[in-house]
Amino acid sequence: MRAMLKAIQTEHGWKESLAAVFQRQVFYMSLLGFSAGLPLLLIFSSLSLWLREAGIDKSAVTYFSWAALGYSFKFVWAPLVDCLPIPGLTRWLGLRRSWLLLSQLGIAGAITLMATSNPIIEAELFYMAMGAVLLGFSAATQDISIDAYRIEAVDADMQGLVSASYIAGYRIGMIVSGAGALYLASYFGTTKDLYNYQAWQWSYHIMSAFVLVGILATFLITEPIKRESQFEHAPKHYSGLLLAFVLCVTGFVTIFVISSDAATESKAYFTGLFGNQALSGLLVELIRLCIGLAIAVGIGKICIVMRIVNEEMFVNSYVAPIKQFFQDYGLKTAWLLLALIGLYRISDIVLGVVSNIFYQDLGYSKNEIADAVKLFGLIMTIFGGFIGGILAMRLGVMRMLFIGAALVVITNLAFIILLYTDHNLYALYSIVAADNLVAGLASAAFVAFLSSLVNIKFTAMQYAIFSSLMTLLPKALAGYSGGIVESIGYTGFFTFAASIGVPIMILVVLVSRHLGVDIEHSESDSSNQQKTQEGFAPSEK
Structure with a gap:
């Protein structure tokens, strides 16, 4: 805590403060920011326009926005990024850079999967949905890795400046994936009245190529902290933690799927009771969220009892940080x-x-x-x-x-x-x-x-x-x-x-x-x- 207090009240001269803008870390963070800003609109606005041009119903289009829920719940798997080594990659690149590279490859793969799926074909619409979910998960994982790298690699009194550089890159990435993707799709010949799948396909393929910016940054930066001694658990314990996480997420998602009809009826009931549709929707979704979290926690406890996951490792990953x-x-x-x-x-x-x-x-x-x-x-x-x-x-x-x-x-x-x-x-x-x-x-x-x-x-x-x-x-x-x-x-x-x-x-x-x-x-x-x-x-x- 003393180090933190010193950092947040440390003051520098104008010359030193201005000179810090030109440090390499500031430039590298702008590249990582660009990589972080790229995926978001490929799930939201750009994808929505693609689906509408393809004639997909508005209700189905809005469902795709759920693919970005990973951004809101990324703290659930953040402990994995803190403690789980990736076979081969972590020994080569280190913990932070290995997770960065893995998430960036996931982003590129997800965008490519979406590009090769024509939503006008019902069977391929499913693959596009899977691509969107993978994109949201991979992008949120990249955010976790970038934030962790920035905090560990840069002195506390430099955090404001590198954060500004990150935000600048992030905004530019959003412009490229938002306005840029739409300009490309229009250039390749798709319109609201005349849908052209190839135009969107090429647009998204080009977007996936922009992921190379983030990959380049991953190889330019250096690992901030060496953690060889931190990985003290057996491989089966890491596998068990990953399996427990997958089971908990599966239980959470399953609750949302099977409760969709009941949720619709409940929203209508509460709307009539309170006379407020927005409040009723918020209340019902909050109840579903609490039930889903309770089920996930229950599955986690079962995994501990059945020794699927090491209890000490689970506690160190989820309880100890809080x-x-x-x-x-x-x-x-x-x-x-x-x-x-x-x-x-x-x-x-x-x-x-x-x-x-x-x-x-x-x-x-x-x-x-x-x-x-x-x-x-x-x-x-x-x-x-x-x-x-x-x-x-x-x-x-x-x-x-x-x-x-x-x-x-x-x-x-x-x-x-x-x-x-x-x-x-x-x-x-x-x-x-x-x-x-x-x-x-x-x-x-x-x-x-x-x-x-x-x-x-x-x-x-x-x-x-x-x-x-x-x-x-x-x-x-x-x-x-x-x-x-x-x-x-x-x-x-x-x-x-x-x-x-x-x-x-x-x-x-x-x-x-x-x-x-x-x-x-x-x-x-x-x-x-x-x-x-x-x-x-x-x-x-």
């Missing part, structure tokens, strides 16, 4: 940290859900929104991320965390200005610039903060839990953003979105005090004050 976190920070501080992790992004995520609808309601065209938000906004997010990374080095992570939270409150209120400017593109671009700049700045500081909390013994597992927790509640609340707008109007909504950011600022201060970090005075000020108290004036260095 226990270690509370031991590192103490019960009260740990709960404050978890509260900050779960709530820090709530203000901007709640607003982000309705921002495009807001622009449209003000009379801005789709092209104007696309140019302002998707292009200009993206540039500002990347720029803001690098500014946030540099300032995190210069001022310290906790101070930047507070500044980011405060700026989010201000920019959320600034949206009200657009209500009184009619159709003014200068105002639109100004608000988009401020919003995305602050979002990039706050995100870089927040990722650096999360990285500093992780115990190096359980890098993958702990960070996977943090990254899942940080969007769980905000996304749940964001689902009601539209209803809030309908109830209190846009002025009230933006005021609400800003006001829920104020407690976050207070929470940052409380966490800082519990960690013993002073965000009001600079490190140099504290040093001078200490020297003065010892009888030395600041000038007597």
Whole structure:
């Protein structure tokens, strides 16, 4: 914990902070970020358009989005990435790079499988679905590996900067797989009225070739920590842990499959009871999730009783990381940290859900929104991320965390200005610039903060839990953003979105005090004050 405290309050000079931008680790992280951003839209928007052009029903199209659930539940298999060596690869590349390469090969294989499946043929639609599931699982595994590598390979005070580089690469990867895939498909000759399977096939084949960027980065980087002594269990124990994981996941998925009809009936019943379809759907899915998790836990216990998996190894993989976190920070501080992790992004995520609808309601065209938000906004997010990374080095992570939270409150209120400017593109671009700049700045500081909390013994597992927790509640609340707008109007909504950011600022201060970090005075000020108290004036260095 002392090392963590030193890292998050360490301040560097401007020259050192700016020079860090040109370090090799920053460049390598942008390549890995590109590889991480590439798969997501190949499951969502790009795939949805492909399926719709092929004449697939909307209900079936939306089912494919479930393939991305791996991103939300990646903490379930994160312990495997922390402790399970891959035969042959781990001895050659090391633990982190071997999992990176395996997941990247899985991504390339999954995209290729989707490319060779024509959804208009019912039998091949199944293979496309399997490809989408494999893509979601492999991409989430790659995310686990990249996060673990970044935390272990880069000093804590550099985390903000490498996070900014990662986010920049991630956004570019999303552009390539989103707009890039659509441009390619259109170029090769497919349209909404005239479906051309070969056009989509070539588009996805080209997307799979872009995975080489991530593979190149995997061979350029070096393994951060050598773990030969960590792999102390027999091969059968590792195989048993993997088998237990597969059985638990199978049980979890089976519950969702067999309960689908009952879920539909339950949603209709609760909708009639509460008069709220969204709330009813959330309640039913939460019940299914709890039942599924209970079944998975039960299967895990059975595997331990039947000695399919080594109990000590299972506990060390799943229980120890959580226990270690509370031991590192103490019960009260740990709960404050978890509260900050779960709530820090709530203000901007709640607003982000309705921002495009807001622009449209003000009379801005789709092209104007696309140019302002998707292009200009993206540039500002990347720029803001690098500014946030540099300032995190210069001022310290906790101070930047507070500044980011405060700026989010201000920019959320600034949206009200657009209500009184009619159709003014200068105002639109100004608000988009401020919003995305602050979002990039706050995100870089927040990722650096999360990285500093992780115990190096359980890098993958702990960070996977943090990254899942940080969007769980905000996304749940964001689902009601539209209803809030309908109830209190846009002025009230933006005021609400800003006001829920104020407690976050207070929470940052409380966490800082519990960690013993002073965000009001600079490190140099504290040093001078200490020297003065010892009888030395600041000038007597």
